Amino acid sequence: MTDFTLPALPGALDTVYQADALALLAALPDASVDCVVTSPPYDNLRTYNGYTFDFEAIARETYRVIKPGGVVVWVVADATINGSETLTSMRQALYFVDTCGFRMHDTMIYEVAGTGAKGSNFAYWQAWEYMFVLVKGDIKTVNRIADVKNKTIGLIRSGRWRNDGSKEKPHETNAVGVRTNIWRYAVGFADASDKTGHPAPFPEKLAEDHILTWTNPGDVVLDYFGGSGTTAKMARKNGRRFITCDISAEYCDLMNRRLAQPYTPSFMALLDAAQSPEPSATEAAA
């Protein structure tokens, strides 16, 4: 691990660092991060110029820097070697839980739409990756996304019986309901992250949907395998603070160029900024 120094928080936020993930983590104070949304190099699927990472030390340090109730989203898949899956993802999930102390909040699936036939001729086409959602203690933020159109929209429901024996009033079905834990995203031309020049970006919406679900405006979102900067870009767009790094100078340049593009904050981020009270003279001076 190379020497790495980080300015004190919050001065260190909203910046891209060229650093080993472990070096960045080691420089962060205990309980300073609300959420990690990241994706490590998968097995040896891509070599990233030969860079390696110390998974176990990174997992332990991640637990230290996450605030109580904070979430880690770990997007990962396995290589298939000699016809068998490595199961590295599962070993990592177990290490996070059994050794580090995280709880497995949800094993979610990222369904990768639009890749076509991918994988082995001796198995079904590979169409998904894990999104392990790990939490330190009791989860502090859950804003579930309700965007699944209800087929019965507008119909009057007679009202269900509750456990206490009372009955719901008849009501119209909502236009939308909460999603399942399988999230489907198109890759390829449908997603802006594919045009970054990085070989393995995750979709912008994937990062955005996790950030919206597990954090609130102003929270600190970390991605220590930053790649093309998808997590940082979506955190900033949604009024969160980010901190990110990549070991590769080339990808740090890519991130900085991507983040230098003009952007429009999301409507909710604008609304939140408008509603935040101006800091008092004493707060501003502090």
Ligand SMILES: C[S@@+](CC[C@H](N)C(=O)[O-])C[C@H]1O[C@@H](n2cnc3c(N)ncnc32)[C@H](O)[C@@H]1O
């Ligand atoms: C799967 S990619 C992440 C892609 C990213 N989610 C995006 O949307 O662009 C993994 C990244 O980890 C970086 N990496 C590999 N070893 C690393 C290490 N030890 N520390 C920090 N970054 C590392 C690679 O350079 C690569 O860009």
